[in-house]
Amino acid sequence: METTMNEIGIGLLGFGTVGAGVVEGLQRHADLIAARVGARPVLRWIADLDLERDRGVAVDRALLTRDAKAVVEDPAVDVVIELIGGVGIARELVTRALELGKPVVTANKKLLAEHGESLFGLAAARGAALAFEASVAGGIPIIKALREGLVANHIDAVYGILNGTCNYILTRMEREGLAFDAALKAAQSEGYAEAEPSLDIDGYDTAHKAALLATLAYGCSVPMQALHVEGIRGIATDEIRYAAELGYRVKLLAIIKHEASGISARVHPTLVPARHMLGSVDGVYNAVLVRGDIVGDTLYYGRGAGRLPTASAVLADVADIASRLARGEKTTPPVLPPGGARARLVELAEVRARYYLRLSLLDRPGVLARVAAILGANGISIASMIQKEQRQGGHVPVIALTHDAEERSFRAALAEIDTLDVVGAPTVALRIEDFA
Amino acid sequence: METTMNEIGIGLLGFGTVGAGVVEGLQRHADLIAARVGARPVLRWIADLDLERDRGVAVDRALLTRDAKAVVEDPAVDVVIELIGGVGIARELVTRALELGKPVVTANKKLLAEHGESLFGLAAARGAALAFEASVAGGIPIIKALREGLVANHIDAVYGILNGTCNYILTRMEREGLAFDAALKAAQSEGYAEAEPSLDIDGYDTAHKAALLATLAYGCSVPMQALHVEGIRGIATDEIRYAAELGYRVKLLAIIKHEASGISARVHPTLVPARHMLGSVDGVYNAVLVRGDIVGDTLYYGRGAGRLPTASAVLADVADIASRLARGEKTTPPVLPPGGARARLVELAEVRARYYLRLSLLDRPGVLARVAAILGANGISIASMIQKEQRQGGHVPVIALTHDAEERSFRAALAEIDTLDVVGAPTVALRIEDFA
Numbered sequence: 001m002e003t004t005m006n007e008i009g010i011g012l013l014g015f016g017t018v019g020a021g022v023v024e025g026l027q028r029h030a031d032l033i034a035a036r037v038g039a040r041p042v043l044r045w046i047a048d049l050d051l052e053r054d055r056g057v058a059v060d061r062a063l064l065t066r067d068a069k070a071v072v073e074d075p076a077v078d079v080v081i082e083l084i085g086g087v088g089i090a091r092e093l094v095t096r097a098l099e100l101g102k103p104v105v106t107a108n109k110k111l112l113a114e115h116g117e118s119l120f121g122l123a124a125a126r127g128a129a130l131a132f133e134a135s136v137a138g139g140i141p142i143i144k145a146l147r148e149g150l151v152a153n154h155i156d157a158v159y160g161i162l163n164g165t166c167n168y169i170l171t172r173m174e175r176e177g178l179a180f181d182a183a184l185k186a187a188q189s190e191g192y193a194e195a196e197p198s199l200d201i202d203g204y205d206t207a208h209k210a211a212l213l214a215t216l217a218y219g220c221s222v223p224m225q226a227l228h229v230e231g232i233r234g235i236a237t238d239e240i241r242y243a244a245e246l247g248y249r250v251k252l253l254a255i256i257k258h259e260a261s262g263i264s265a266r267v268h269p270t271l272v273p274a275r276h277m278l279g280s281v282d283g284v285y286n287a288v289l290v291r292g293d294i295v296g297d298t299l300y301y302g303r304g305a306g307r308l309p310t311a312s313a314v315l316a317d318v319a320d321i322a323s324r325l326a327r328g329e330k331t332t333p334p335v336l337p338p339g340g341a342r343a344r345l346v347e348l349a350e351v352r353a354r355y356y357l358r359l360s361l362l363d364r365p366g367v368l369a370r371v372a373a374i375l376g377a378n379g380i381s382i383a384s385m386i387q388k389e390q391r392q393g394g395h396v397p398v399i400a401l402t403h404d405a406e407e408r409s410f411r412a413a414l415a416e417i418d419t420l421d422v423v424g425a426p427t428v429a430l431r432i433e434d435f436a
Numbered sequence: 437m438e439t440t441m442n443e444i445g446i447g448l449l450g451f452g453t454v455g456a457g458v459v460e461g462l463q464r465h466a467d468l469i470a471a472r473v474g475a476r477p478v479l480r481w482i483a484d485l486d487l488e489r490d491r492g493v494a495v496d497r498a499l500l501t502r503d504a505k506a507v508v509e510d511p512a513v514d515v516v517i518e519l520i521g522g523v524g525i526a527r528e529l530v531t532r533a534l535e536l537g538k539p540v541v542t543a544n545k546k547l548l549a550e551h552g553e554s555l556f557g558l559a560a561a562r563g564a565a566l567a568f569e570a571s572v573a574g575g576i577p578i579i580k581a582l583r584e585g586l587v588a589n590h591i592d593a594v595y596g597i598l599n600g601t602c603n604y605i606l607t608r609m610e611r612e613g614l615a616f617d618a619a620l621k622a623a624q625s626e627g628y629a630e631a632e633p634s635l636d637i638d639g640y641d642t643a644h645k646a647a648l649l650a651t652l653a654y655g656c657s658v659p660m661q662a663l664h665v666e667g668i669r670g671i672a673t674d675e676i677r678y679a680a681e682l683g684y685r686v687k688l689l690a691i692i693k694h695e696a697s698g699i700s701a702r703v704h705p706t707l708v709p710a711r712h713m714l715g716s717v718d719g720v721y722n723a724v725l726v727r728g729d730i731v732g733d734t735l736y737y738g739r740g741a742g743r744l745p746t747a748s749a750v751l752a753d754v755a756d757i758a759s760r761l762a763r764g765e766k767t768t769p770p771v772l773p774p775g776g777a778r779a780r781l782v783e784l785a786e787v788r789a790r791y792y793l794r795l796s797l798l799d800r801p802g803v804l805a806r807v808a809a810i811l812g813a814n815g816i817s818i819a820s821m822i823q824k825e826q827r828q829g830g831h832v833p834v835i836a837l838t839h840d841a842e843e844r845s846f847r848a849a850l851a852e853i854d855t856l857d858v859v860g861a862p863t864v865a866l867r868i869e870d871f872a
Contacts, residue, residue, distance in 0.1 A: 025588050025730050035655065035773040036587050133585075139731035141585025149569075149577025151472050152461050152751030219471065277737055280716045294461050295575035295748035298738035301713055302731060312731035315588030329765040337471040 006039040008322040011071040013093055014083030015048035015064075018107055018134070020055035021311030022081060027057065029315075037319045039326035041079075045071040072097045079321050081314060082106040087114055094119060094130075101126045103325075103332070105317040107134035107310055113208040117221035120335040127331035129324075131317035136209040137162055137286040139309030140302040141316060146216050146290060147335075153292025155217040158256040159433065162209040164284035164304040165193045165200040166232050166252040171282045174240045174249065180233065192284055202231035203252065203267045210254035213288070214265045217256060219336055220343045222265055228348040230268040238358065239430060242388070242399050243271050248356075249279045253433060262344030264351050271356050271432040277301075278435070289435070297435070349408040354383070354432035357400040359417070360424035363387075367422045368398065374420075378413035380405040395424030401432065442475040444758040447507040449529055450519035451484035451500075454543055454570070456491035457747030458517060463493065465751075473755045475762035477515075481507040508533045515757050517750060518542040523550055530555060530566075537562045539761075539768070541753040543570035543746055549644040553657035556771040563767035565760075567753035572645040573598055573722040575745030576738040577752060582652050582726060583771075589728025591653040594692040595869065598645040600720035600740040601629045601636040602668050602688040607718045610676045610685065616669065628720055638667035639688065639703045646690035649724070650701045653692060655772055656779045658701055664784040666704040674794065675866060678824070678835050679707050684792075685715045689869060698780030700787050707792050707868040713737075714871070725871070733871070785844040790819070790868035793836040795853070796860035799823075803858045804834065810856075814849035816841040831860030837868065 010026070012019055026043055034040035046059060047068035065071060072080055072093055080097040084090040085108055094111065097104045098119065106112070112119065112132055123130035133143045137160070146155070161167055165187055172183040184201065187193035199205050207229045214222035232252050240250050248271035256265045272279045277299050281287045286304025291297050303309035324332065361367050372382060385400045402410075410429070418426050446462070448455055462479055470476035482495060483504035501507060508516055508529055516533040520526040521544055530547065533540045534555065542548070548555065548568055559566035569579045573596070582591070597603050601623055608619040620637065623629035635641050643665045650658035668688050676686050689706035692699065708715045713735050717723040722740025727733050739745035760768065797803045808818060821836045838846075846865070854862050 021730075029588055029590065029730070032590060033588055036583075037769055139728075140734055141581050144580060144585050145577050147472075148756060149580050149752050150748065151755040152465055152469055152748050154465065154468060275716070277713065277716055280711070280713055292575075292748060294457075294465070294744045294751075296739050296745055298576055298736070300734070300736060302734035308730045309732055312586065312588050312728060315730075316585050319587040320584060323769050324765065327765045327767050327769070329760065329763045331763050333473055333759050333763070 005034060006326040007042045008039050008325060009044040009076045009078045010041050010081060010318065011044055011074065011077035011079070012046045012081045012083065013068045013071060014085065015046050015055060016083060017307045018310045018314065019046070019048070019083045020057050021307035022083070022314050023059060024057045025308065025311040025315050033315065033319050037323035037326065039322040041318050041322055044074065044076050047071045068093055069096070072100070072102070078102065078325065079318055080104045081318065082108060085110070087111050091115060095122065098122045098126055098128050098130065101128050103129035103131065103321045105131045105314055105321070107132070107314060109135040109208040109212060113211040113224050116212065116215060117336070124334035124336070129321050129332040130335065131321065132212070133317050134310045134313035136212055137288055137300070138302065138304040138306060139312040140286060140288065140300045140304065141313065142288045142300050143216065145298070145300055146213065150290060150292045150295060150298070153294045155290065156258055156293055157291040158213050158217055158288065159278060159435065160210065160213065160254040160288040161251050161278060161281050161286050162254050162288070162304060163200050163206045163252060164286060165197065166206070167281065167286070168192045168284045169201070170232065170240070170250055170252065173235070173237055174244065177237055177241070179237055180235055201233050203229040206252060206254050206267045210256060210265055210267055213254070214256045214263065216335070218263055218343050221336065222263070222343065222345070226265060226345045228266040228268070232269050235269055236428070238397070239428060242358065243356065244274070246399070246401065247274050248272060248432065249274050250430065251278065251281070255433065259346050259351070261350065262346040264346040266348060266351070269430055271430055273434060276435060351407050352404050353407065354404055354434065355402045355410055356430045356432055357402070358428040359398045359400065360395045360427070361398050362422040362424065363394060363396045364422065370420060370422065371417055374416050375402065375413050378409040380410060380413055441470055442762040443478045444475050444761060445480040445512045445514045446477050446517060446754065447480055447510065447513035447515070448482045448517045448519070449504045449507060450521065451482050451491060452519060453743045454746045454750065455482070455484070455519045456493050457743035458519070458750050459495060460493045461744065461747040461751050469751065469755050473759035473762065475758035477754050477758055480510065480512050483507045504529055505532070508536070508538070514538065514761065515754055516540045517754065518544060521546070523547050527551060531558065534558045534562055534564050534566065537564050539565035539567065539757045541567045541750055541757070543568070543750060545571040545644040545648060549647040549660050552648065552651060553772070560770035560772070565757050565768040566771065567757065568648070569753050570746045570749035572648055573724055573736070574738065574740040574742060575748040576722060576724065576736045576740070577749065578724045578736050579652065581734070581736055582649065586726060586728045586731060586734070589730045591726065592694050592729055593727040594649050594653055594724065595714060595871065596646065596649065596690040596724040597687050597714060597717050597722055598642045598690050598724070598740060599636050599688060600722060601633065602642070603717065603722070604628045604720045605637070606668065606671070606676070606686055606688065609671070609673055610680065613673055613677070615673055616671055637669050639665040642688060642690050642703045646692060646701055646703055649690070650692045650699065652771070654699055654779050657772065658699070658779065658781070662701060662781045664702040664704070668705050671705055672864070674833070675864060678794065679792065680710070682835070682837065683710050684708060684868065685710050686866065687714065687717070691869065695782050695787070697786065698782040700782040702784060702787070705866055707866055709870060712871060787843050788840050789843065790840055790870065791838045791846055792866045792868055793838070794864040795834045795836065796831045796863070797834050798858040798860065799830060799832045800858065806856060806858065807853055810852045811838065811849050814845040816846060816849055
């Protein structure tokens with residue numbers, strides 16, 4: 001007996017790196033996906049302004065078009081994949097597709113971090129899916145894990161290494177003792193960093209993803225502006241070396257936490273224990289630790305970017321939608337529950353953390369006591385302190401790890417310390433996360 | 437405007453440790469689940485033979501019954517959760533529920549590993565879900581990741597640390613230098629091992645889970661009997677210590693691989709690189725590495741057992757089903773695609789691996805050469821060899837790591853080596869997995 005297989009028409013907008021990966025994935029595994037979900041994804045159109053460049057995949061030229069709007073309107077297109085990026089034309093096309101009630105799959109974290117609330121609202125109103133697995137942590141199915149796998153949990157915290165470029169740079173700095181600039185150059189020549197690397201190394205890419213994860217975890221829109229963002233540009237090799245001696249590694253970490261007074265969301269270089277799973281994440285890999293109140297700690301690891309890993313996530317969303325369409329499901333669970341209240345977002349000044357300090361102090365009796373007194377007066381106690389070198393009369397680096405302290409008190413203490421006449425250079429401070 | 441929320445009636449069969457966790461999870465988070473999926477799970481019945489024992493959760497006594505069959509038949513029960521375990525009454529009840537077209541959620545890996553093919557077939561025929569996230573790796577949403585998150589991938593390999601008891605014992609042995617028996621006793625007194633620990637330590641529990649993962653990865657029933665299973669009972673502290681010196685840790689690993697000639701599936705103690713993510717998994721935690729041809733390596737980590745982590749997985753399945761029912765989805769994607777062929781399973785003898793050897797050799801010139809000659813004659817080359825101690829005239833331990841070799845050749849070489857008059861005790865052999 002022959003079974004009639006549903007076909008799901010795909011309109012692909014954007015034929016860049018990931019777009020070519022999606023085409024390759026469909027060429028290789030349309031049959032596999034069809035067997036698994038009971039509906040066959042079929043590519044109807046590929047829209048791009050550049051129809052000539054070789055993307056390394058053979059495509060039927062009849063599928064190519066420069067008219068992305070017509071692709072969205074075509075009744076033969078059941079699902080729109082948006083891989084154009086940015087918030088200009090991409091936003092228009094996604095909006096139009098959702099208005100038509102067509103499910104949209106996108107990897108566009110910027111669009112969702114900046115306009116997610118209205119787009120998710122539109123999607124919910126039309127009962128159309130707006131799927132974005134590929135927008136966070138590439139091929140790792142973290143969106144699905146958070147939305148579905150851990151659906152029975154209140155989320156206590158999410159910790160993520162979400163930018164492969166930064167993690168690659170930090171790994172090279174640690175392994176080879178490279179300075180930041182040299183490691184960035186290496187990342188650029190390996191194709192892991194852009195010529196203009198600011199979006200990655202200044203933490204904005206991570207922040208876009210963190211805003212999305214926070215939105216999902218707490219069912220309320222968390223705007224980018226609510227996040228405190230520091231990148232890795234200023235990181236010195238010294239910090240990485242001293243951290244290693246103390247059993248830590250420096251990672252650019254997104255931290256989203258449910259605190260007593262609200263939700264805190266921030267991105268900054270962080271000392272994480274080398275023995276912890278997140279401390280074991282090397283090179284371009286990403287990982288996300290999700291702490292649920294029922295399940296405890298779970299962690300998800302994999303390639304956070306790249307042509308095929310990202311395509312894997314795009315096609316998983318397509319397959320989900322195809323499966324639902326094939327089974328006659330009429331609507332899609334909304335990303336933001338209806339009537340979800342705005343979360344109270346905690347200011348950085350209120351957040352508590354442990355700190356790593358590298359002080360530059362005159363090597364003279366009584367100096368450490370003065371620093372300790374200032375910390376103590378601000379309610380900050382020292383967990384351990386190491387004087388790294390002896391140098392007759394000059395300034396020496398002193399490394400201190402503090403116990404838990406409020407950011408506000410910590411900054412006040414630091415400002416006071418840096419005015420001391422025995423301090424030779426501004427104190428370097430990094431937050432520590434022990435995942436306790 | 438008041439929205440009418442769909443209620444999904446739950447019949448819970450089995451009020452043991454995990455059952456009590458499910459009740460607690462529902463008490464804490466029924467509202468959260470309802471907000472997230474648009475349907476409220478409501479407990480209609482709890483069936484157990486023992487209605488008196490205190491499970492640490494307060495329940496309305498009117499929900500309790502000893503008549504599990506009546507629970508399955510009750511039209512107010514939309515979803516059946518089976519947490520009885522075993523293949524007796526559990527199989528009857530699951531079968532009956534599916535015959536009635538009712539979705540079933542189970543944590544019963546033994547039932548599915550032994551009778552999955554017929555039960556999945558019945559579920560597909562009735563269009564009812566047979567969901568089992570909780571049966572493998574507890575709270576980690578690995579089934580969802582494999583079936584949905586990686587749906588666009590051919591699965592090249594799955595590697596799993598799937599038994600928390602074994603991993604706890606091995607971690608204690610490594611950290612404290614405990615002998616196996618002492619570490620097992622410690623696990624028992626901590627509540628991490630049963631009084632009769634064979635199911636865990638002899639590898640059968642891991643094998644049940646591996647059979648399920650193989651079935652999912654390749655869309656064809658992989659019977660338990662097809663797996664080669666070795667447990668950790670015979671592991672000596674020496675192996676753990678020598679492995680650590682060589683940069684490895686000993687883990688009970690399930691390995692499922694797509695080989696040129698078919699699928700291999702096995703469970704055995706394995707040396708894994710200490711720096712690898714799977715080498716960082718300590719204590720009762722579980723982790724699964726899935727290698728897809730599109731996405732590359734992804735890894736999933738969390739608590740593999742326990743009252744609440746397992747309940748988290750059960751309730752995720754319930755929420756998925758509730759969401760689908762609420763949105764009018766009529767059928768459920770089958771676990772095994774229709775017409776799925778039987779996989780060719782590769783015999784252990786054909787499998788290739790690297791090996792760790794601890795030889796007991798007379799400390800005399802020419803002895804190593806005789807061993808190396810036998811290995812060489814069987815096509816096995818040595819990657820490194822360390823003589824651990826010098827002892828005048830007696831037998832000394834010699835550690836050798838081999839390159840890739842076929843199990844058949846390796847066993848032949850080992851048998852020959854152990855007949856040599858210079859060998860003081862049977863050679864200890866463990867497989868190495870470098871995840872290359």
